[in-house]
Amino acid sequence: xxxxxxNEEDYEETYDKEExxxxxxxxxxxxxxxxxxxxxxxxxxxxxxxxxDHTRYFVEGEGLGILIGRHGATLEALQYIVGVINSRQQLxxxxxxxxxxxxxxxRERHLRTxxxxxxxxxxxxxxxxxxxxMPACDRRIIHVCLHNNPAVKTYSEGEEPDRCVVIQPxx
Numbered sequence: 052x053x054x055x056x057x058n059e060e061d062y063e064e065t066y067d068k069e070e071x072x073x074x075x076x077x078x079x080x081x082x083x084x085x086x087x088x089x090x091x092x093x094x095x096x097x098x099x100x101x102x103x104d105h106t107r108y109f110v111e112g113e114g115l116g117i118l119i120g121r122h123g124a125t126l127e128a129l130q131y132i133v134g135v136i137n138s139r140q141q142l143x144x145x146x147x148x149x150x151x152x153x154x155x156x157x158r159e160r161h162l163r164t165x166x167x168x169x170x171x172x173x174x175x176x177x178x179x180x181x182x183x184x185m186p187a188c189d190r191r192i193i194h195v196c197l198h199n200n201p202a203v204k205t206y207s208e209g210e211e212p213d214r215c216v217v218i219q220p221x222x
Contacts, residue, residue, distance in 0.1 A: 078142035082133055083108055083149065087118070105146035109153070119154045126151055127186065159192055166196040166218075170203045173218045184213040193218075 080097045087095050087110060095112040110118070119126045130149040137143060150156060165182070173180045182193065193216045194205050203218050 077106075077108075079106070079133060079137060079147055080108060082136055082142070083110060083129075086129070086132065087112070087115075090118075092118075101145070105148050106143070107148045107150055107155075110149065110151045115151050118151050123154060123158065123186075126154060127188070158189070162189055162192045163196045166193045169218050170197055170200055173220045174202045177220055177222075179220075180218045181208075182216045182218070184209065184215045186212075187214075190214065190216050 077099050080099055084095060084097050087097075092112055092115060095110065095115070097108060097110050099106050099108045117125070118129060120128070126149065129151075130147065133149060134147055137147060148155065169180045169182060185193075190207050194207075197203055197205050197218065201221065203220055205216055205218050207214055207216055209215055
């Protein structure tokens with residue numbers, strides 16, 4: 052790893068992919084490790100899994116719950132920072148998803164279950180169901196989950212941060 056000093060790049064770390072990383076290493080995992088350990092967390096383990104449309108990074112360790120934040124806000128910020136570093140330094144080409152202590156996996160399972168349950172309610176009662184406001188990444192999970200359900204259609208309404216998903220029965 053080398054440091055770049057001067058002008059607006061003062062104190063910005065750069066990662067030379069070919070010199071610094073071994074074949075089995077992942078530069079994003081190393082960036083995540085650096086960020087988390089610089090925040091004072093120790094004994095951090097980062098694993099990654101390549102999926103169809105992204106690579107998911109699992110950050111595990113003691114006391115990392117604080118990095119999730121309220122409703123995952125701190126986790127979203129951490130993922131955003133890693134994404135900015137990646138786009139500026141072009142470390143990897145794949146989409147990056149960061150998950151801390153399995154929070155994102157649990158949240159996605161919960162949202163898929165909720166989507167199916169609320170779709171049943173919408174069809175049974177014959178009226179729209181408006182879900183609570185949620186961030187775009189959560190709304191996307193609902194939309195994708197119900198995309199192939201012929202009994203309902205979904206759309207988002209409202210303005211951020213109060214934008215929500217509406218599940219509408221197909222008549």
